[in-house]
Amino acid sequence: MFQPKQPTAGSRQEQYQAILSQLSALIEDEPNPIANLSNAAALLNFHLTEINWVGFYLNVENELVLGPFQGLPACVRIPMGKGVCGTAAQQKNTLRVADVHQFPGHIACDAASNSEIVIPIFVQDQLFGVLDIDSPNKNRFDEVDQQQLEQFVAILSQHLSPVVFPS
Numbered sequence: 001m002f003q004p005k006q007p008t009a010g011s012r013q014e015q016y017q018a019i020l021s022q023l024s025a026l027i028e029d030e031p032n033p034i035a036n037l038s039n040a041a042a043l044l045n046f047h048l049t050e051i052n053w054v055g056f057y058l059n060v061e062n063e064l065v066l067g068p069f070q071g072l073p074a075c076v077r078i079p080m081g082k083g084v085c086g087t088a089a090q091q092k093n094t095l096r097v098a099d100v101h102q103f104p105g106h107i108a109c110d111a112a113s114n115s116e117i118v119i120p121i122f123v124q125d126q127l128f129g130v131l132d133i134d135s136p137n138k139n140r141f142d143e144v145d146q147q148q149l150e151q152f153v154a155i156l157s158q159h160l161s162p163v164v165f166p167s
Helices: 012-027 033-047 083-091 143-157
Strands: 053-060 063-071 077-079 095-097 115-123 126-135
Touching (some): 012 033, 012 143, 033 053, 033 063, 033 143, 053 083, 063 083, 063 126, 077 083, 083 095, 083 115, 083 126, 115 143, 126 143
Antiparallel strands (some): 053 063, 053 126
């Protein structure tokens, strides 16, 4: 059973290592992708500071559809190539946006969000979805966040299977 702990003392690298260890323990024996995504979102929401939304959008028939998340209600469907999430998914690259209001075509699901990081998730070389994290602070996410969250997604993707979600 998961025992919540306050953020680990030490460097941000050490704090992220604790998060990665907790993720591995949480999803180790669970095959259900929705359960794993739900716990992953809750884990990040518990440990990350200065964020106002964290969750997943799932690739359903080449459109991103809202999956498990923590935060205020969100946009339900995002076309590929639209907004930060759709652009990251289409480009198959992490996008770290210091000021979302400067991002062409930004989709404002929460007016309080000012910066964002989106990491694509691949399962067996297929786009499964994206991890999306928003912050009310501009410039919230840096290279350390990107590297560690990409590792978080890599661990998570090992415990997901290609699933066909209903549209």
